[in-house]
Amino acid sequence: MRITCPYCGERDRREFYYRGAATDLDRPAPDAGEEAWENFVFLRENPAGVTRDLWYHEGGCGAWVVVTRNTVTHEVLETRLASEARS
Template sequence: MRITCPNCGERDRREFYYRGAAVDLERPAPDAGAEAWDDFVYLRDNPAGETRDLWYHEGGCGAWLVVTRNTLTHEVMETELVSGGKR
């Protein structure tokens, strides 16, 4: 898979570190209990199709990117810098 970094251009995905879905997760209250915290830390959706993910350009400029891609075809539709990301 190839990812286009807005700063560095098209690169192999091995230059990037995958962080997970680019969604706001609702953090449990500090006293929510072990089950709520376990769900928050370990359970994620595994959708087939279009996703928006966070990737870190570890082997390049160090920017955080939001990558819109299709998990079935590996097509990368869009990449953008995370707001406030390193330029």
């Protein structure tokens, strides 16, 4: 898979470190209990299809990049800096 860094251009995905889904997660309150925290930490959706993921360009410029990709075909649909992803 190839990921286009907004600063460095197209690179092999091995230069990047996957950091998880680029979505807002509902973090439990500190006193929410063991089950709520277990669900938050360990139970995540694993959808087939288009996802938005957060990647760190560890082997390059150090940018945080939001990658929109298809998990079935591995096609990268869009990349943007994480600081600009909400706009």
